Amino acid sequence: MAQPEQLLYSKEHEWVRIEGDHAVVGITEYAQHSLGDIVYVELPKVGTHVRQFTNIGVVESVKAVSDLFTPISGEVVQINDALETDPAAVNRDPYGDGWFLRLKLADTSEQKNLLNARDYEKLVAE
Amino acid sequence: MPAQSSDRTLSPLIFEMGQDGRANAYVERGKPLESFFPKDALRDDLPLPDNTELDVVRHYTRLSQRTFGIDMGFYPLGSCTMKYNPKINDALAGLREFAELHPFVPDELAQGALQVMYELERSLSSLFGMEAFSLNPAAGAQAELAALLVSKKYFRDRGETRRNKVIVPDTAHGTNPASAAMCGYSVISLRSDARGRVDPAEIRRVVGADTAVCMMTNPNTLGLFEERIHEIADAVHEAGGLMYYDGANANALMGNARPGDMGFDLMHLNTHKTFTIPHGGGGAGHGPLGVAKHLVEYLPVPYVVRDGDWFRLDFDRPKSIGPVRSFWSNFAHAVRALAYLYANGAEGLARVSQYAVLNANYLRVKVAEFLETPYAEICRHEFVASAQPLKKETGVRALDIAKALLDRGFMAPTVYFPLIVPECLMIEPTETESKETLDEFVEALREIVAAAKSNPQELFEAPVTTVVGRVDETRAARQPDLRWRPKPA
């Protein structure tokens, strides 16, 4: 499946969109598809400092719970409140309305630890 | 034949029935409460329905007819030991002298109840090779928690406060890791080997000075006997840890082998599984906690002791972890469990597990004729089948098979557990089912697998004979509706 070119990806199936010194984070099409109907997303509070590849929350489907890892370090400046009432947005539009949170970047050099769209496609194809 | 009446009209809620003032004459009219309390201490309304006894009786009779119990048909729910619950148990638990006894009645006026608890406790201790049992825990999960609290206090007393890891195989019940977390322990999940067992070498790799407890069940949730249990126990003990036996599967060995002889220091039983206590639609359970000699003083209080001809509740146990519940035990269930012990004796219980294992193996070889059974060897009380190959071929999943069984008058097996078997069906027939019933079940399952190949759509739509069709669980979780609300006036 084709992944949006402008995003970076983690091996744990999260995506990052860099916007200046901010980053927007969500989970990929592949992740939402394998989780099935998502019913709840537990996100860190605004103001929390998170470290790359550490557990920051969970994504619940009807009968499964998966850890959410942040693909990049930073301070949480905004979370997608709409997911509280409409978790289905993650299934519907994982790269758009289904975004999870916005971070103020701590270390831009970390981007080298992430995959580009082509490499992520390869990972998912395996 | 369908399991239930096919009447599909929705039953109204009790709140949508009746009319104010339709009171039943159970008690006389009380005086107005305002004469006893200041107004602000009282509630101003009580928005509950008034119904006649007849309407209430019809309502819940109807709801019972929309519920499937063992009394209605075969209930092969793996790891739940849904055997027949003899009615004598309920009759004895309901005796006035048991049912109406207040928990604060002084010991000398509760000797009968204490004797029941004492006889049960002594019998269980011998049967499972433990020094003592506490009958306090209300269910298996609570016994696990109590056991881990015992371990924590035991290590604290020995100055070994660094022991904070609990080892749990990946086939374990979810309560094991959850109980560990409630004691502040972190969990090491252990991969089963290709034969579905715990490899003692794996245990040796993970144990150490931080090991608190290793929690196992034997036979495990795949129905397989861990024959190297001694090596595992030795490895854990050499590292200074304790061995915990999850007794959910005790039906496979009671009277034949004892967890105490396998090296377990702590264990629980689910007497609502093994000892024919009805599960009541999800409880109440009864989870006696057994311990080896070095841990007896840590058991929860109170503990039943015998002084000559007298029995008493002992609360004065300074090293105890404390009480785990409001009162002493799910006592009515202790009566049922004791009645079951009397019905069988030691030899009878050994025969129970023999027949349970016989029935499971018979089903296993029959089911293997048309479904994959990933561990093709002699099993104990239960076995697992996998619908993975069938799913690849036809798209039919374990869930579809489960729903199709409901249409054929059977309860479904446990599905999607243990987690290590894809599209898992975990089947436990128990010893109380006849060969005829097992054969009917096999034929139903065979027919379903055939239908998967000829007309899978039929299975995707199952069940069709039940009062409702397949239920939308996603909607239930996304828009939780957990109660009825009165219409605004």
Added chain:
Amino acid sequence: MLDAIGVESPDALLAVPDALKLREPLDVVPALPEYQIRRRLEGVAKRNGGVDAISFLGGGAYRHYAPPAISALAMRGEFLTAYTPYQAEVSQGYLQAIYEWQTYISLLTGMDLADASVYDGATALAESAIMAINATGRQRFLVSRAVHPNYRAVLTTYCDGLDVAVDEIPIAKNGTTDLAALAEALSSHEYAGVALQSPNFFGNVDTFDAAARDAISKHGVVPIAVVAEALSLAALAAPASWGAKIVAGEAQSFGVPLAYGGPYVGFIATVEEHIRRIPGRLVGKTVDNAGRAAYVLTLQAREQHIRRERALSNICTNQAHCALIATIYLALVGKTGLRDIAALNVERSRELATAVANAGARLPFSAPFFNEVVADVGRPAAEVLGELQKRGILGGLDLGRWYPEYANCMLMAATELTTTREIDALASNLKESMRARAVV
């Protein structure tokens, strides 16, 4: 069957290593035919003389009238021998009954929602404390000393596991929680939650006042109400109205037999905010594939079988059948009956209080009470209770067992089943027993 399996004898199915073979005969009660089991256990049951005494025992377990329709319905095999309703399509009846239970508890407590039950009142309090700990991330909990002593002890057992400290609020002179001390405690430490019981262990109405509510909200503490006598909810202001955000309770009073302490049925009710922290099973209403209304276990991803070590509680089996009994009880007595029963409890306990006061006992507390009352008998209550027991009367609980400062006090309960004749018998014997001491 053995042929099909391909073994010659059942022994081959149960082979265990030599080291595990039984070495000694098992010491288990003997096997008996059914009629002898019945005879034997009926004989054992006769040794429970406590059921024939005149009893004023309460303290978290109450003798109330249970219409026979309850057991006629609840003991139906369909309900009694069902497992947890995992297969919703063949469990609609039980699921609906639990949905009704959740509604009854929500309505009685004034909360937004309630769970499908926990083990009992004590574990309801412990699990509520864990909810507060998870909600706030704080490791300290505050509980009134007027909360049931067994509940507090269980709270401590659970909190020990989580390395959470438990502090207690003292009791004021009138027999309720010292709210000034509560305010002081709140400013001295960061607490996750604070629990009060109403009616409290002494039977007294015991709630947060406006000042306490302000202080609790200012410090971000979760206020918890404990209800050990659920019948009181029919009469007294609902816990929601005096500020509780979690209600932890025991519903034994709703038709569940005393049965020497169990099984009973605990409940937890709370506000929407804590929906994902509530322990245990929840039944939700949804639709089936044809759009018909249907019930199902929901929000299961909170629970141990999915979350494993990340679950906030390990509860699996709960007290479903007792919750069913309570639901049927509430349906039978209805609003009218429940009010009447509550009113009769109040009336009888007032009669009891007057009678013991006239017999010479002192009533140490001035707070309004529900169906239990404390009497000071002027000498160790244990002795007086012992003397009453010799005359076939279980006069109540010796408070000295838990409160050394109240060693001369006994806690007595009266319900709709308590008769004037029983009260008179207690009063006259109490008078004699107290006089006997005066002579000495």
